[in-house]
Amino acid sequence: MLEVQHLSVNYRQTSVLEDIHLVVHPGELVGLIGPNGAGKSTLIQSILGLVPAHQGQVLLDGQPLRRCQHRIAYVPQRSHIDWDYPITAWNVVMMAQTRAAGWFRRPNRDARRTVWAALERVEMLELRHRQIRELSGGQQQRVFLARALAQQADFFFLDEPFTGIDKKTEAVMLRTFTELQAQNKALLVCSHEWGDALRRYDRLLLLNRTLLADDVPDTVMTLENMQRAYSQTPSANGIDRLSEFLVC
Template identity: 50%
Template sequence: MLEVNDLTVSYRNSWAVQDVSFCLQPGQMTGLLGPNGAGKSTVVKAVLGLIPKASGIVRYASRPLKRQLKKVSYVPQRSQIDWDYPVTVENVVMMGRIPATGWFRKPDRNSYNIVRDALERVGMWNYRQRQIGELSGGQQQRVFIARALAQQANLLFFDEPLAGVDSQTETIIFDVFQELKSEQKTLLVITHDLGESLEHYDQLLLLNKSLIAVGAKKDVMTQENLKKAYGHHLNHLFI
């Protein structure tokens, strides 16, 4: 179990997120929701130690997460990735094996098999020699999902993996997430989608600087909670 207690992050003397607490269970997928600027990516980056936190404790299996980062996989937003970098699909996914093999060791046969399996799971094996920049947005996202699979992590964090993808890619991604759940992996997914896709999640976290609600969809997605999170923008969400 991943436990986050009283997580607070500040930027330039103002709170980005404040006193956020939640738990993530093995075999579950949690959706992290909230408006732009709510601090969703900030929470994930602070949990992973990518940005400093002002206060808070993050523990996995009763030990500090920062000492167990080999067990973690993180897929950032597509906008944070340099798609012009000259690298093949297969090499992108092989990067997921670095925590296991080290930076300066040649991948072994097992790693090549793991990478092939990961690419096949997302339907991208036949594109393995393509440059990553030649792919469509949905295909690029599938490659980075494959990289996360190749890492064989127990904790997986995805920042808006469904943003701008085609319906085929969305189906593939949710199928992969379901497989990961069956393997007792723990998933946290940042999403802006407030529609039918929320049915896929076991737990929802509704955030706007602080945690507004946590739990099942029926308990989180109430009119009162949504108004607290989205304010006067609420009506535009369902047009």
């Protein structure tokens, strides 16, 4: 079980996240939603220790998360990755095994098998020797999902994985999520999705600096919660998106 206790983050003396408490259980697919600038990416990064917290702690099965980093896999936003870096899809995924074994050790047969299986699982094996910059956005996303799979983690954090991808990649990712859940893995997905797509999640976390709602999708996506998320005066865009959800 992953537990976030009273997590707060400040940036230049401005509060970005306030007193966040949440729990993610093994086998859950949890969606993290909220308006732009709500702190969704910051929350994921602070849980992972990539952004310093002002207060609070993150526990994994009762232990500080920093002691259990090998059990965590992270797929960042595509906009945070240098796609011009000269590296093949195979070597991107192999980085997961290299990190575990040590940077100066040659990958062994088991490591190569793990990378092969991860690429095959996301249907990118045939393009394993392709430079990452030569791949489409969806293919790039599948490679980074394969890298997370190759870590053989228990908890997966994905920041906007469905942004700018094709239908095939979406289908591959959803199938992989279902497989991971069946293996009792947990997934926390930062999402900008709306409409019926939100019903794919077991639970939704609605965030705007604080955690406004934490429940099943139909309970979270109400007009009252949307008004709270959009500071009591939701934008027309926010209302339109809520309407999309309600009519699905």
